[in-house]
């Protein structure tokens with residue numbers, strides 16, 4: 194702890210890199226060691242092509258103004274997809290009529306520049322993927338400094354003692370499925386004309402042991418979240434339902450039915466707790482028979498509203514297996530590559546497991562790099 198605090202004081206962040214930061218830190222170290230020059234705060238604004246249509250360079254805009262960089266072997270697009278592009282969201286995301294009905298977790302720079310650059314030279318966005326985006330249910334947070342944030346519901350949904358319901362008070366999905374599946378179900382099940390959202394409902398036992406979105410378990414106080422309106426509390430299930438605008442009869446009935454089966458470790462409606470994935474995401478120390486199920490019986494009861502959010506786009510530029518961007522006739526565009534979420538997902542818009550963004554990003558980044566290393570020039 195003292196080393197960490199020292200790092201915070203001297204470097205403004207921890208210097209012990211683990212997981213993703215370790216991976217990126219090592220990559221940066223290796224790049225610097227072999228003489229790669231990194232230009233920060235510099236945006237690619239256009240691709241340069243020769244008279245055959247092959248990409249031979251890129252126009253950049255940065256602190257020193259605009260200039261062109263000529264590529265010897267190729268240009269690799271890796272600008273992070275288009276989850277922040279309202280027009281593309283409106284056109285491609287379901288139930289997003291103005292583009293604003295989506296709360297992404299991605300950085301502000303993910304505005305679709307790579308896809309637009311690829312399209313400008315004949316590349317095409319893959320519209321055949323099952324889902325254009327990797328979804329995650331999120332709740333909207335207002336921090337003490339007035340800023341707004343988006344919090345991903347990854348840890349809480351499968352824990353025993355919480356359920357997800359729609360405005361009619363009914364459950365609509367196995368809450369212990371992955372975040373993508375939970376959000377897809379929300380988009381499918383909320384009736385047309387209603388706001389796409391759901392509420393996670395938990396009892397006092399749950400709040401003692403597990404997080405509910407931003408709210409941490411005992412002994413971390415939840416008062417700030419109640420004060421800000423992030424969490425709602427009700428003495429009874431009906432009281433809670435009335436406060437959050439959910440049908441009290443529907444919720445009461447749902448909780449009673451859920452509790453009856455949860456006590457014996459079953460969920461006949463959605464099969465929650467019936468797969469290893471569900472069980473592993475629950476709690477092995479849960480005293481009830483199923484690691485993912487517990488009755489909601491001890492008041493007060495709590496709710497947090499969740500809405501559709503995302504980790505990034507699945508729809509990207511169509512490429513071949515070496516990440517070369519393909520044109521309308523499936524021919525590689527000379528000198529142009531796309532990786533990461535600028536490249537259409539090899540998963541076809543499905544979310545079989547965590548890691549399905551970073552795994553392919555590393556794999557196809559590696560393949561692009563290997564191909565680039567083996568070429569001597571750019572040709573159509």
Ligand SMILES: Cc1cc2nc3c(=O)[nH]c(=O)nc-3n(C[C@H](O)[C@H](O)[C@H](O)COP(=O)(O)OP(=O)(O)OC[C@H]3O[C@@H](n4cnc5c(N)ncnc54)[C@H](O)[C@@H]3O)c2cc1C
Nearest residue numbers: 236237272273298299302306504505533534548549550551
């Ligand atoms: C909260 C969260 C959790 C996640 N967890 C996981 C996980 O557990 N497993 C997993 O596989 N995936 C996860 N993901 C998804 C994964 O992190 C992303 O898919 C991945 O980081 C995308 O990498 P990328 O290189 O394509 O884009 P990014 O990492 O977004 O990098 C793109 C870069 O391009 C820059 N840029 C944008 N426009 C331009 C321009 N015109 N010119 C120059 N530069 C530009 C941006 O500033 C940015 O630095 C998570 C995402 C989030 C948000």
